[in-house]
Amino acid sequence: xxxxxxxxxxxxTAASAQHPVEGKSAYHDAFFLDPHxxxxxxxxxxxxxxxxxxxxxxxxxxxxxxxxxxxxDWYYALTTPSVLRGQRKATGHVHARIRSMVNGLDTLVLDxxxxxxxxxxxxxxxxxxxxxVTVLRIPLPVAVAADDTIDVDVHYAIRTSDRAFYxxxxxDANQLSLPHPIAFTFNEPEDARRWLPCHxxxxxxxxxxxxxxxxxxxxxxxxxxxxxxxxDGDTASWQSWHHPLPMPTYLFAVNASDYVSYDQVYRRMFxxxxxxxxxxxxxxxxxxxxxxxxxxxxxxRMFEAxxxxxxxxxxxxxxxxxxxxxxxxxxxxQSMSTINRRWLxxxxxxxxxxxxxxxxxxxxxxxxxxxxxWLNEGGASFSEAVWLGFSEGPEGYRRLLADRRNVxxxxxxxxxxxxxxxxxxxxxxxxxxxxxxxxYHMMRRMVGDNAFFPAIRIYLQRHRLSTAQTADLLETMxxxxxxxxxxxxxxxxxxxxxxxxxxxVADAVQNWxxxxxxxxxxxxxxxxxxxxxxxxxxxxxxxxxYGQGQTKDTTVLMSTSNFQVDIASAFVIDSVQLxxxxxxxxxxTVNTVSSVEGDDAVATATLRLTGSHPVxxxxxxxxxxxxxxxxxxxxxxxxxxxxxxxxxxxIVTVPTSTMVPxxxxxxxxxxxxxxxxxxxxxxx
Ligand SMILES: [Zn+2]
Numbered sequence: 046x047x048x049x050x051x052x053x054x055x056x057x058t059a060a061s062a063q064h065p066v067e068g069k070s071a072y073h074d075a076f077f078l079d080p081h082x083x084x085x086x087x088x089x090x091x092x093x094x095x096x097x098x099x100x101x102x103x104x105x106x107x108x109x110x111x112x113x114x115x116x117x118d119w120y121y122a123l124t125t126p127s128v129l130r131g132q133r134k135a136t137g138h139v140h141a142r143i144r145s146m147v148n149g150l151d152t153l154v155l156d157x158x159x160x161x162x163x164x165x166x167x168x169x170x171x172x173x174x175x176x177x178v179t180v181l182r183i184p185l186p187v188a189v190a191a192d193d194t195i196d197v198d199v200h201y202a203i204r205t206s207d208r209a210f211y212x213x214x215x216x217d218a219n220q221l222s223l224p225h226p227i228a229f230t231f232n233e234p235e236d237a238r239r240w241l242p243c244h245x246x247x248x249x250x251x252x253x254x255x256x257x258x259x260x261x262x263x264x265x266x267x268x269x270x271x272x273x274x275x276x277d278g279d280t281a282s283w284q285s286w287h288h289p290l291p292m293p294t295y296l297f298a299v300n301a302s303d304y305v306s307y308d309q310v311y312r313r314m315f316x317x318x319x320x321x322x323x324x325x326x327x328x329x330x331x332x333x334x335x336x337x338x339x340x341x342x343x344x345x346r347m348f349e350a351x352x353x354x355x356x357x358x359x360x361x362x363x364x365x366x367x368x369x370x371x372x373x374x375x376x377x378x379q380s381m382s383t384i385n386r387r388w389l390x391x392x393x394x395x396x397x398x399x400x401x402x403x404x405x406x407x408x409x410x411x412x413x414x415x416x417x418x419w420l421n422e423g424g425a426s427f428s429e430a431v432w433l434g435f436s437e438g439p440e441g442y443r444r445l446l447a448d449r450r451n452v453x454x455x456x457x458x459x460x461x462x463x464x465x466x467x468x469x470x471x472x473x474x475x476x477x478x479x480x481x482x483x484x485y486h487m488m489r490r491m492v493g494d495n496a497f498f499p500a501i502r503i504y505l506q507r508h509r510l511s512t513a514q515t516a517d518l519l520e521t522m523x524x525x526x527x528x529x530x531x532x533x534x535x536x537x538x539x540x541x542x543x544x545x546x547x548x549x550v551a552d553a554v555q556n557w558x559x560x561x562x563x564x565x566x567x568x569x570x571x572x573x574x575x576x577x578x579x580x581x582x583x584x585x586x587x588x589x590x591y592g593q594g595q596t597k598d599t600t601v602l603m604s605t606s607n608f609q610v611d612i613a614s615a616f617v618i619d620s621v622q623l624x625x626x627x628x629x630x631x632x633x634t635v636n637t638v639s640s641v642e643g644d645d646a647v648a649t650a651t652l653r654l655t656g657s658h659p660v661x662x663x664x665x666x667x668x669x670x671x672x673x674x675x676x677x678x679x680x681x682x683x684x685x686x687x688x689x690x691x692x693x694x695x696i697v698t699v700p701t702s703t704m705v706p707x708x709x710x711x712x713x714x715x716x717x718x719x720x721x722x723x724x725x726x727x728x729x
Contacts, residue, residue, distance in 0.1 A: 100542075101516040102414055107147050107154075110244045110251040111194065114140040118258040119301060120281050122212035123226050133212060136202045139242055141251075143197060145189040153197060156238035156245035157181040159204075166198040181242050199242045209239035211371070221370060224326050225303035226263065229368045229383065233376060234415055234471055237294035248413045248512050250291035255299055258283050264304040266324045266366040268297060268379045288380060290360060290510055293411055298378040300366045305330055307337055311348040311358075319348060322364035322381075325389060329367065335389035341365065343394060343436065347401050350435035351428060355402075356502045359409035359509065363401070377403030377425070395429040395445065402428030410505050413512035416465035419541065420513060422472075423463075423481025430486065443627060446486055449479040450630060457546065457632070458575040464515055464541040483630040484540050490628040491536070491585060492526050500525040515541065530602055531583050540630075545578030547571045547603075548632045549586070553621040555640045558613070565590055565612045567621060569603065581606045582631075589625040592618040592640075598625070652677070652713045652722040655696070659727035662706055666699040666726060670713065682708045701728050 115137065122135040143153065153167075158179050165174040165183050174183045181199065189195055203210060212228035213221065230240060238245040254272075257265045261280050265271075269288030276282050286299075307330055309321040321344055329335035348358055360380040369386035375396050376383045382400035387393075406424025426449060433441030453460065453475045461467075463476045463484065471477065489497040504513070504521040515537065522533045529536070550572050555565040567588050571581045587600045593616040601610050617640050623633040651671045660666045670677060670693065677697050679688035687709070688699050699711070705728075712723040 102416070102514060104248055104413070106244075106246065106248065107145070107150060108244055108249075109144045109146055110249055111142040111144055112252040113241075113243065113254070113297075115241065115253070115255045116257075117255065117299065119212065119228050120258050120260055122210075123214055123228055123260050123263065123301065125214060127214065127216045127220065130217070131204075134202050134204055135210065135212070135240075136200075137241065138198065138200050141197050141199075141243070142194055143244075144194045145191055148191045150189040150191075151185055153183040153185055153195070155181045155183070155199070155242045156235075157201075157242040158239045160238075160240075160242060161202040162242070163200040163202065165200075168196055169198075179238075201242060203240050209236035211368075213370075223369060224328055226260070227300075227302035227368060228259075229300040229302075229366075229371075230298050231371065231373065231376060231383070232297065233295040234418075234468070235295070237297065241294070243294045245294045247293045247295060247411050247415065250293050250411065250511070252288070252291055253297050254285065254287045255297075256283055256285040257299060257301060259301045262303055263301045264306075264324065266300045266304060266364075266381065268292065268381050270322075270362055288360075290379075292379040292408065293512075296377070296379040296408055296411070298366075298376070298381065298383055300324070300368060300383065302326070302368075304366070307341070309341065309344060311345040311363075313352070317357075319358055319360075320362050321345070322362060323366075324364065325367035325386075329386065329389050335386060336391060337367070337389050340389045340391040340394075341397070344397060344401070346436065347398050347432055350398075350432050351402055351405065353435075354428075354431055354498050354501070355405045355505055359404060363404065365397075365400075375400045377407055379408045380404065395432065398429050398432035399425045402431075405505055409510060410508040411512045413514045413517075415468060415471055417513070417515050418466065418471055418477055419463045419481035419484070420515060420518060422477045423483075423485050426478045426482030427485035427489075430482070446483065446627065449482050450627075453479040453483070453630070454632070458544070458548075458573060458578055460544060462542055462544045462577065480540075480546075480630060487540065487629060488522070488536070490626070491531060492529050496526045530585050535583050539579045539582050543577050543579050545573055545575055546630045546632070547580075547582040547584060548573040549623050549634065551588075551621065551623055551633075551635045553590075553618070553635065553638045555614075555618050555638075561615055563614050563617060565614060565618055565621070567610050567612060569608045569610075569623070571603070571606045584629055584631075587624055587626065587628065588612065589622045590614055590616075590618045591620045591622070592616045650713050650721055652711060652724050654711070654724050654726055659729045660701055662704070662728050663702045666701055666711075666728070668697045668699065668711055668724065670694050670697055676714050677711065678714055679709055679711045681705075704728050 118136045122133050125133040157176065162174060162176060162181055165172055167183065167185060170186065172183060172186060174181060176182060209232060210230050213226055215226045218224065218226050235245055237243050253268060255267050258277060258281055259265055261282060265284035265286065267286035269286055272285040272287050274282055274284045303326065304324040305327045307323045311319040311321060323337060323341055325337045329337055331338050352358060362380055364381045365384050366381055367384055367386050367389060371385055374385050375388065377400045388396055402425045403421060407421035412418050412420050430442045430445040433445050456475060460476050463481050466473060466477060500522055503525055504518055507521060508517060519533055519537050548571060549569055551567055551569045553565055553567045555563050558564050573580050581604060583604045585600055586603045587598055590597045590612060595616045597614050599610065599612045618638060621635050621638050623635060624631060653669050655667045655669050668677065677690045678686055679699055680686050687704055690697050708725065708727055710723055710725050713721050715721055
């Protein structure tokens with residue numbers, strides 16, 4: 046069977062709009078609907094490929110903080126002249142109730158960096174203490190038994206800095222072209238200890254109340270809701286806030302400036318509502334350049350999108366507080382996200398979606414260790430796509446993921462693993478955000494929406510108002526979706542503990558089987574080679590054939606580095622695409638697509654005469670051949686062949702000098718000598 050090379054195609058991460066991304070059924074459903082593939086797919090879980098055990102980390106914490114009651118005096122930090130900025134101080138008093146997690150706790154160690162500690166009290170009694178640069182060490186008068194609690198008071202002072210605690214007086218603000226004085230904190234991951242003696246780990250959630258003294262005219266904003274305001278003479282006030290549910294130190298924040306508030310509300314279709322309190326500068330409320338009302342207009346709809354997927358919003362209230370100047374975009378402080386003033390320009394809607402989604406992924410369920418940060422950031426990054434899927438449809442979902450993939454692919458195989466990323470690169474955009482978001486997307490696509498979202502909701506509920514490790518998500522997935530086509534341990538191991546992604550290279554050759562039936566042999570290789578990068582990745586891979594206006598999808602479980610699959614079709618292919626719906630974080634190249642000459646191809650071949658007609662004797666007759674055929678023949682009125690030529694697509698010239706004037710027929714014929722396109726012409 047002669048092969049005609051139809052096309053050399055290079056499809057690198059090509060997009061396709063053939064099917065919507067959302068709502069696709071699970072892969073294993075697709076497998077078992079196609080009996081021809083059953084054999085290729087079974088056994089689905091080659092035992093040798095399953096890693097032994099995913100690491101579950103044992104924490105060695107000695108204390109559990111139950112509550113922090115904090116008093117801060119920010120008055121001087123907000124009023125000291127700029128020239129004395131280096132001398133600027135704030136004072137604090139924290140009262141913490143702490144539970145011992147060990148028997149015989151004899152020394153309390155709190156995280157505290159560069160704090161000037163004035164005095165410490167345990168159970169109301171003043172006690173000696175010692176400190177290093179990074180911790181405050183408090184010998185306890187009496188050793189504390191496991192589960193017993195102690196009350197500790199620490200009085201301290203801090204200098205403002207450009208890290209963790211930021212303060213700008215009116216004079217500073219003028220120099221920075223900002224309208225008002227402002228002070229705010231920014232703790233993640235381990236900076237709370239720079240302004241608050243605390244147990245600064247994400248695994249320890251506590252209740253927070255804060256009372257702050259600020260110059261008159263400024264409004265304090267923190268997590269939860271405002272409690273009371275007390276005037277302190279004409280020049281200052283004390284303002285307190287409280288959040289009713291526990292949070293880790295990194296999600297706690299305090300802000301103060303000359304804020305106005307703009308309130309929204311999210312009303313659930315079936316009752317219940319969430320008030321949304323937004324704080325920003327008055328000139329930005331409905332301004333031309335910064336416009337909070339415009340930038341925030343879709344927040345209630347984001348609640349709708351996320352409650353639909355993740356279950357009820359976990360806190361009684363939500364809100365945004367705007368700060369500047371700051372290098373960050375936004376931060377998901379529990380129930381009160383901090384946003385950069387820049388976001389009020391209204392062009393980073395996915396940023397708002399990201400911080401709101403963190404209220405489920407990060408705040409309601411907090412990464413238990415920083416090595417699990419991908420649970421937070423992957424969930425929030427994935428949710429940006431979920432929001433665009435809700436507001437714009439499947440193309441929006443897909444576009445966002447494509448953007449994230451492109452960021453990751455800049456370094457791709459050279460990026461470190463997602464899991465247990467070092468603190469120094471904790472917020473590595475390519476992995477902690479982009480690849481992690483794709484891991485959620487790939488879980489979704491592997492098992493389908495009807496399995497994925499219920500499992501995610503169960504995971505979130507199981508660890509609600511608590512913490513989770515990566516192993517906890519793995520356990521939920523294993524329990525809820527035990528028959529996933531790729532075993533969950535393998536999935537988590539290859540995508541999280543190991544680095545990289547599959548690099549697919551494919552070739553496709555089509556052969557003619559019988560009338561109207563073809564088989565395409567697709568050979569796929571995984572070619573990734575790099576340190577700590579698996580080869581093979583074990584993945585369900587969809588192969589899509591295109592041709593004659595038709596498509597055919599075939600999904601196979603690729604569990605070896607090289608793989609071949611025979612795909613039957615009723616049409617002649619002109620191209621092949623791997624992973625056409627972008628289900629996998631991968632690179633994909635189809636090198637060659639070779640298609641057979643078959644009668645369907647010939648049936649679409651056409652012939653037409655070009656130039657003047659009738660053809661003058663002695664002048665060449667020119668024909669245009671389109672499509673695949675074998676031979677161009679010319680016969681006279683008696684049926685005798687007077688000319689034959691290979692029917693390659695293009696122009697074929699037929700000399701007429703040896704033909705007698707009269708009627709002729711030009712025809713394209715197939716390999717079976719059947720005419721498929723004819724043109725009658727006259728030579729005169
Ligand atoms: Zn985030």
